[in-house]
Structures are given as structure tokens and as C-alpha cells.
Amino acid sequence: MSILIMDNYIYILISRQGKVRLTKWYSPYAQKERSKHTSLILHAMYRLYVNSVELFCNFVEWRGYKVVYKRYASLYFCMCIDQEDNELEVLDIIHHYAEILWELQESSKKTVARIISAQDQLVEVAKEETTSISNIIAQATK
Amino acid sequence: MEQLKTIGRELAMGSQGGFGQSKEFLDLVKSIGEARSKAEEDRIVLSEIDILKRRLLEPDIPKRKMKEYIIRLVYIEMLGHDASFGYIHAVKMTHDDNLLLKRTGYLAVTLFLNEDHDLIILIVNTIQKDLRSDNYLVVCAALNAICRLINEETIPAVLPQVVELLNHQKEAVRKKAIMALHRFHRKSPSSVSHLITNFRKRLCDNDPGVMGATLCPLFDLISEDVNSYKDLVSSFVSILKQVTERRLPKSYDYHQMPAPFIQIKLLKIMALLGSGDKNASEIMSMVLGDLFRKCDSSTNIGNAILYECIRCISCILPNPKLLEAAADAISKFLKSDSHNLKYMGIDGLGRLIKISPDIAEQHQLAVIDCLEDPDDTLKRKTFELLYKMTKSSNVEVIVDRMIDYMISINDNHYKTEIASRCVELAEQFAPSNQWFIQIMNKVFEHAGDLVNIKVAHNLMRLIAEGFGEDDDDADSKLRLSAVESYLQLISEPKLPSLFLQVISWVLGEYGTADGKYSASYISGKLCDVADAYSSDETVKGYAVSALMKIYAFEIASGRKVDVLPECQSLIEELLASHSTDLQQRAYELQALLALDARAVESILPLDASCEDIEVDKDLSFLNGYIQQAIESGAQPYISERERSGMFETTDYHPQDHHEVPSHALRFEAYELPKPSGPPQASNELVPVPEPSYYSESHQPISTSLVSERESSEIKLRLDGVKQKWGRPSYQSTTSASSTTQQAGTPTHSDAGVGSSSSKPRSSYEPKKPEIDPEKQRLAASLFGGSSSRTDKKSSSGGHKPAKGTVNKPAAVPKENQTPVQPPPDLLDLGEPTDTTVTAMDPFKELEGLMDSSSQDGGSSDVMGLYSDAAPVTTTTSVDSLLSELSDSSKGNPRTYQSQTSKGPNTKEALEKDALVRQMGVNPTSQNPTLFKDLLG
Secondary structure, eight states, X not given: OOOOOOOSOEEEEEETTSOEEEEEESSOOOHHHHHHHHHHHHHHHHHXXXXXXXXXXXXXXXXXXXXXXXXXXXXXXXXEEOTTSOHHHHHHHHHHHHHHHHHHHOOOHHHHHHHHHHHHHHHHHHHHHHHHHHHHHHHHHO | OHHHHHHHHHHHHHHHTTTOOOHHHHHHHHHHHXXXXXXXXXXXXXXXXXXXXXXXXXXXXXXXXXXXHHHHHHXXXXXXXOOGGGHHHHHHHHTOSSHHHHHXXXXXXXXXXXXXXXXXXXXXXXXXXXXXXSSHHXXXXXXXXXXXXXXXXXXXXXXHHHHHHXXXXXXXXXHHHHHHHHHHHHHOGGGGGGGHHHHHHHHTOSSHHHHHHHHHHHHHHHXXXXXXXXXXXXXXXXXXXXXXXXXXXXXXXXXXXXXXXXHHHHHHHHHHHXXXXXXXXXXXXXHHHXXXXXXXXXXXXXXXXXXXXXXXXXXXXXXXXXXXXXXHHHHHHHHSXXXXXXXXXXXXXXXXXXXXXGGGGGGHHHHHHHHTOSOHHHHHHHHHHHHHTOOTTTHHHHHHXXXXXXXXXXXXXXXXHHHHXXXXXXXXXXXXXXXXXXXHHHHHHHHTTTSOHHHHHHHHHHHHHTTSSSOHHHHHHHHHHHHHHHHXXXXXXXXXXXXXXXXXXXXXXXXXXXXXXXXXXXXXXXXXXHHHTTTOXXXXXXXXXXXXXXXXXXXXXXXXXXXXXXXXXXXXXXXXXXXXXXXXXXXXXXXXXXXXXXXXXXXXXXXXXXXXXXXXXXXXXXXHHHHXXXXXXXXXXXXXXXXXXXXXXXXXXXXXXXXXXXXXXXXXXXXXXOTTSOOOOOOTTSOOOOGGGGGGGGOOXXXXXXXXXXXXXXXXXXXXXXXXXXXXHHHHHHHHHHHHHHHSSOOGGGHXXXXXXXXXXXXXXXXXXXXXXXXXXXXXXXXXXXXHHHHHHHHTOOOOOOOSSOSSOOOOOOSOOOOOSOOOOOOOTTSXXXXXOOXXXXXXXXXXXXXXXXXXXXXGOOTTTOOOSOOOEXXXXXXXXXXXXXXXXXXXXXXXXXXXXXXXXXXHHHHHHHHHHHTTOOOOSSOTHHHHHHHO
């Protein structure tokens, strides 16, 4: 699975109470700009939230911002994108992201054990490779 | 993404307790999750910061413990607090040999630090070392950090190694190396300009992931310089073809769609390459056609690809078959129940309509539905579409709709946008001047404070100039209708200032013009305006000037003028006004009332606002006056150059020595006030060194008694303040006087624009109403102009009024339809289309590469190992929603140059004024200094 680099994007998670839970900036912004952008995006989302519409577009255009959002449970996943971006694609990027989060949220012990063992295996594989390569080097330099 | 995964994984591990996450940490996460308020959350985090600060000071912290602390620091930072006290520990952790610890360290530093942070220098060394590591996971971690932490200065330190890694045996490393190079290109294109061929090479990498990663930098490069990459067109097309033929490994599928994100990127690149290039467009047409057939429109991502195809087709040279396919896709979008798809359909329609204007016609009802949808986003998008498809046949309906919508919304930002669009469309397509004025009135009434002041000037100019033809009758009808509509509107409470200015000006110029309204009626209305908006000086100024014109016209036509009592009291009030501008106007008005008909007529001739102003730059009309002055002992004018030559070595600034009456700096007193005017203390003798008073220096004087002794005295006095009186003041006056002509009244200076914008208006044709149901009627009027089919439909109709508020029945024009819109000019044919062919074609093997990669495809994807390099920072902050809710309405206070009153010598000044008016100059509100200059 590959997702291409995105840029100039701003990613924000907002709870239904209007609390910002997570922001991600895909371009460097100064702190001041960040809070400005955040509050403007929140404003855009808030207008939408007040109208509390489920059937409407998942896109909001407001003061030059284009926000694509999707609601999962009580969280709004919002992504601020460029004017020329493909909104439907972004919607799927959000969805994919949420899917991955979901995977991580998995609380059953079995899954967690599986993730951990996969992680362990990776480390082991890496270690083995390191040692085997160093063995090869050692042999070669003998 | 990977960061989150890691965080999540850490948390998941924590909940297991197996990896030594302490109960403390778990309790922290839990208590923050349960926090009821921001304050409570802050308290918890602050105490956590205290704990960590203490813990980190302890000696010999076990590594596992340290890892937990660092994750807790990440948590603190994530919640918007400062964890900088612990950054150094994260940096240290990147040095660790243990892979897990190292990766945790890298994760933490990429989140904590930015590229300009002081600690970066400590990391560069580690990164260099790790890039050489045998363990590709270590290399990946280092490359990830490079994307985030390397700045322009440190690029050279890692660049050679990154380039080397482009040939690494692991595809994950190659991909990350490409991403790092892309990042470098973004940061400093010059640093990697010699490495751009690497992107081309990697495009034919065996691994689709690496190939996909190169698309991003190539997209950037191609948008900068299309022509250098024309040779890649067939490569991109063949990649897209292979992707759609499912020749990529299954792991690249997303919702049963083969590598959709790669497809979309490829389509974006093809749109760039195909634009205006016949050859490229032809190569693409096949695969685009296939895409339309194959695309699964039942999933969101399938529709995303379809939409991208539509966009691509709208960019490349038009191809009838593809356009048809795109139109079909759009109609599917529009017919869908999903608002998202409708939105995309409207957007696609807006793109295609430029190429084939007929396309909208079959979707008229769907568009109308979207227009009436309660969803604001969809509605706005539809208005955007309507804006794009406006022509003279449907402008009335569209602008009416827009204005209704404009009235209904509260958001000033969007209101401004809609208002300016209404104005633009009305100016471009207005079928008649009457209609134009009505639309303008509505715009001003509802969004007057938001529109550009130029719009007001345009409107006044239109009313003044009329049709631009010599049809005086029509012109006066137009003016009468304007006056009538304004007299109706004027009593409305709370009109925007700009609108009142227009109203006042029009009533002043044309209120009494055809004798329908009496002077006292109009002047009464004007006084009401000045009273009701007493805090708005600009409006008052316009009102007083309008009064002056009304009375001047009365006097000039020989009628007896009865100044209304309220008008008299207004004048008296303004005579003592703090605003010198208003004061001057009041004095002028008062003086004018005392003049005889002949003088008044030459001051304010009837309907002369359009007369050309000839500005006599040489001021030759003053020659006699100067002669007289010189004869009576004044010094002759010495030009600036001569003076600067003379005074080069002295301290005096040349500007201080103007001696010619017209532009001189004079500091002697006015002559004694005449008994008629109110006593006015003249403080001209003391040059007050305040910049705000500088315009005074050009205060014209009424006598030419300049003695040498006096002027030399002034020179001495000026020594200390010469900077304040320097060159700029002189220049600013001349420039101000030239802008005045444009700003104040609509005069000839803007005429060129006006006549061009009013051209289409004459093409107005009467329209016939019809009886179709409301929506169809609206649709027909929106789309009708474009096809004969609708023409038939509408002409078969009978009579039915269109809409209460619409001033003309909505229908289609019957005949002689000439599309005003210019033919679509999509093809930038001016662009050179020759492609540069590289000597060696590295893409020969391209056809086969996907096959080979699919054979060993299974091993290529371990999501957890490499991440997308993009994420920059993670923070949280909770902002109050409400704090931003109040729109700050923009006030636009006009500042006037402050100046002292002109003095009581009004009669003489007015006679001068008359002289100037004979030269064709009108008084304006904006810049009284013009007159001071000319009157000197």
C-alpha cells in the first residue's frame, strides 16, 4: 500500500466538543500561523457543526480554505487542502488513515500480541541480517 | 502515519504491561482521557512535566525507563506543552545501538525539533553514521529524520550518501531516498539540480513503490518546466496502462482499486503534459478512454479517479469522444444522491463548460437542484459554476439569484465576493443601463460597505455619461429613473456610506435637471441625509456639494432661491465644523449664494461633470497675474535646478525657496479679514513644524505683497525645521492633484474603461415569458441561450410572470443570438511544443518492469517499516471556537489632511474658483489641496 507525499496540508482532529485532539502540519508553519489556521479551520467546521448536517458535502470552503472532513464516532477528521486538490482522493486518504488508527486501537490481546511479535520479528530479522552481513564481511576480509 | 503507528504500538504495549510501561504512565494517559476541561488537562500535564523533570535528572536511568520517559515527553508535546527540557535525551537516544531505542529517539526528535533547532547539529553526525549502517531499518530511520530535520545548510553533509542510497538493494530505502531528494529539491532546488536525472531513472525502478514515490518530485518538476519532460509522456501513459490492467502486486490495491493514488498522481501529471500539446494528448486519449470504461463508480476512490480523468480531459486538447465520456461521468455524479459527488459534478461541469458550452444544458435541472440545496458548500460551488457560464442571455437571472443569495448570508467575506461578482457580471453583460443601475442599487443597498469604491465611481460615471451615444433623451430618462429610485431609497434607514455618496452626487447633478422635482424638495432630502448620517463626514461633504450644485443651477437659471431653514442651519453648523473640508464646503456654499447668476453659471455649469478637464500645466492663465506681481516688486521665480545650483553649498533646502505666487511657500498673514466673514485667527505666520500641517505651506495667498525682508526672515526661521518642509511635500501635492481628478467625480479620466464596459449593454433584446413550471423556466433562462432545443421549448410558452422580484420575465431570447463569450481558448498554442529527446532512453525496459516486479511482489511491502516522510509536527492545542466567531467588520475611516481653515476671504477665493472652473476643473471632496494650488 502506498500513499504519496502530501504537502501544504493541515490535518486536524476535532472532537465533537470542539476540542482539538491532534494537529499535523505538512509544511513548516510558525506557531502564530498555526493558531491562526487552526482557529480559522475550527471556525469553518463550527459553522458546519452548528448546522449539524449529516447528508451534506464532506467539503467546506471558507475564506480560501478548503477543508475535507469525515466524522468517525465523535471525532471529526479534517484535512485542509489546496484549491486544486482532488477532494474525493483526500476523503479516501482520511479514511485510510482512520482505518490504520482503528487497527491500532484494537484492544484484543491477541491482536496486540500479534503486532508485538511482528515487531519483534522485524527486529530479529534486522539483527540477523546485520550479523550475517558482518559475517560475510568478516569472512571476506580474512 | 508511521509515527502514529509507533505511538499507538507503544501504548498498546503499555496496556499489556509487558514492556515495562509503568503504571504511572498508564494513569497519566487515562486521566488525560477523562479530563473534563482544558484547565484540568493542563494541570495534569504540568504535574507530569514536574515529575519528568525530576526523573530525568536522576543518574543512571535504565534505557528502557528512558524510552518510556521520552514517549511521555512526546505525549506532553502532543498536548501542546513545552517539553524542551527533555529534547537532549531524545537526541542522545538516537545514538543508541539498540534499533528500537534508536527509532524511538528518531521519532521523538522528528516530533520535537524543527530544521532550525540548535540541536540539529548534534544529530547530523548520527544521521551520517546511520546512513552507512548495514541494517536497512536504521537507514530508513535516518532517512526519515533527514526529511524532517535537514535544512538548506546541512543538505551537502548528507547529499552524497542519499544519492548513493538511490541504488540500495532494499526498495524501502530507495523510496525513502527519493523522498529525501524531493525534500531537498523543495528546500533548495539548486542543491540537487544536477541530480534530477535520478528521478527519471527511478521512474523505471523495479518496485512500484519507488516508482510511485518518484511521481511526486516529477510532478513538481513538470509543473515548473513542462517542455523538458515531454519525452516522458509515453512512459507515464504506459505506467498508467499497466496499473489499470492490474499488473501491480495485489498489495497495492485499495478497496479493490489498483493503486488509485498512483493513478491520480499520474493523471495530474498527464494533465500538465497534455495541455496544449496535440501529440501528447493523442497518446493519452486511449488510456483515458479505458479508464472511463474500467473505473468502478460504486466506490469513493473510483469516483476520485473518474473526477481526475475529467480534470485531465479538460486540460488536454479537446477530444470529442473523451468529452462525451466525461459528460457521461458528470451526469452520473450529478444524478447521485451523494452531495460529495454532486459537488464534484458541478466542479467538473465548470471545467468542461469552457470547452463545450453546450454540455451544461442536459444538466440544467440538476444544477437548479444544487442551487436550491440547503447545503451551503454545494450552493456556493453552483454559484461559481453559474458565474462561469454567464452570458448576456442569462445574466439577469443569474445576477438576480446571486443577489438574493447575497442578501441571505451574513458572512461578510463571502458577501464581498458575491457582491464583486455581481458587479463584474453586471458590468460585463448588462442588457440595459436601467437594469445595471437597479442591480447596482441592490448591491449597494445590501453590501455597500463591502464593495470597492471604484464600483461607486463607475456607477456615477455611467449615469453621467449615459449610453455613450448622442441620445440625450435616453440619457435624461436614465438619469430620471436613477433619481427616482434614489429618492425612494433615501428614506430607508441605515444605508451604507458609499451608496449615500452616490445618491447625493446623483441628486446634486440631476435631481432638478428635468424639472420634475423642485429644488427645495431635493435639497430637503439632502439635508435629511446630512442630518441622519451626521457622523459620516464624507457623506456630509457629498451632501453639501450636492446642495451647492442644486442652488447653483437655480441661481443660474434665474430663479429665486429660498434656502430652507434646515439647510440654513446645516450650513451654519458646518461653518463651525471641526472638519476643515466640511467647513470649506460650507463657506463656498455660503459665498456662492451671494453671487449673481453669471458668476454662478461659470462656477457650476449645468451637467458639466463629463466635460473634459484641460489641465494647463504651465499655468499660463496666471501669466498676467505674475507680471503684475513682479511689477509691484515680487521676485521672479527661479526654477528648482537653478536654485539647487545656487544653494548647493548652503544648508537651505531648495524647496524652501519657491517664490512664484502659484506654488510658493508663503508665510505671511492673509490680509485682514473683511467684515462679512466671521473673525478668523490666522496663524500662518508661525510655521508649525508638524507634518500634518504641511499642506498649509501651499496655502494660496490672496495678496502678492511679498517683501524681501519678510521672506528672508522666514528662511531664517525655517532652518530648524527644513526636513519637514522638504521636497516630498511639493511632490505629494502635485500627485494628489492628479489623483483627485479620478477619485472625486467621474470624469473623463476613466472614460475609456466605461465605454468599453458598457458596450454589451446595447445588445439587450426584449424577452418573452413562458408557462413552464418554475424550475424549468429558471433552467431555460439559465441555459437557454446555448441551444435551439430550449429555444423551441420556451417559444411555445404563453404568458406567466416569472418571479415577484425579478424585474424581467425569465425567458430566452428568440432570435439573433450572438454568444458574447469568446470562443474557448484552452490551447495555449503560443507555447513551444517541441520535445527534447534525450540521447539515451532509459525507459526502454519500462514495458516489462511491472511484470518482473509482480513476480517478487509479495516481499515488497512491510508497512510498519517505512513511513511516509511527510509529517512535520504533531501538536495539540485547544482553541476556543467562540473566540473567532465575531467577524471583525472592516471600518474604513477616511482620513483627511488636517489643515486650518481657509480664512474669511471667501469671495475672492470663489472668484478664483470660478476662474479655475472655466478651465474645466470641478471641486472634489477628496482633495481640497488641488484648489489651493490652483488658486494661489
